[in-house]
Amino acid sequence: MKRILVTGATGNVGEYVLRHLKARSYPFNAAVPDVEQAKAKMGPLFPFVEFDFERPETHAAAxxxxxRLFLVRPAHLNNPRKEIFPFLHAAQEAGVKQVVFLSLIGAQHNPLSPHRKIEQHLEKMGMPYTFLRASFFMQNLTTFHKGEIEEGQLFIPAGQHHTALIDARDIAEVATVSLIQPGHEYKAYDLTGPEALDYQQVADVLSSTLGRRIQHIDPSFPEWVRHWKGRGASWEHIMTLTAIYTTARLGFGSKPREDLSNVLGRPAVSFERFAAEHRSSWAIKREGSLSAST
Structure with a gap:
């Protein structure tokens, strides 16, 4: 049996794709820039291979x-023509018959975004593809926004607009099904959670779950950039999340879609469930805690 190459193998979605494939006993390569670092994070049980989009000498072995290929664009690579396309052509020449690409909801409406440029290139190549156009990851709240939530704030420039947040575990399961089952070629799936929430509602769920008040702060985009540069965030992460919040302001991720439930035969994970399951991800402060009746 041929193998599946998983890029972004230690990321929010990629790690769960690995776990799904391993549980199903499908052969795969877990592509990472640093094998020893990946083993230190996830243990020695996964078949890690050295891979870097910008180092063509790593492509052939991977x-x-x-x-089949699960494709994730690293946040710091913003020139797909130079940094991603050469690898895609190498993959086609190596016999890859399908690419499942982790894209961004609303990408088809933004021809200047790296995600859409990659989609268009895959369309032109003629290689069977599946586009997973995902909404805002719930996991961003346990990673990028973790510190501010612990401080009692959710600092997100989305206005009063709604977003159907999605659990990365759900995306990974759709990716796995798309890779191992037929019928998903030349499809584009809009992947969202089951409900559209504004970010004060997100903060309210966190408040109830953590037992203390979390308040949504709605900055302008310049204020957002200054805030995160001041906290030491990289430009790549700031720009990636700015693109996501721009889709929220434009309403692209505001409506729950049925694609996920159609593929998996079950509803998407709700944010309330996610918050309860990840409660320990946010430090609990004793002062100012909410009463049980609040």
Missing amino acids: LQDVD
């Missing part, structure tokens, strides 16, 4: 015996 693609050996591979016929």
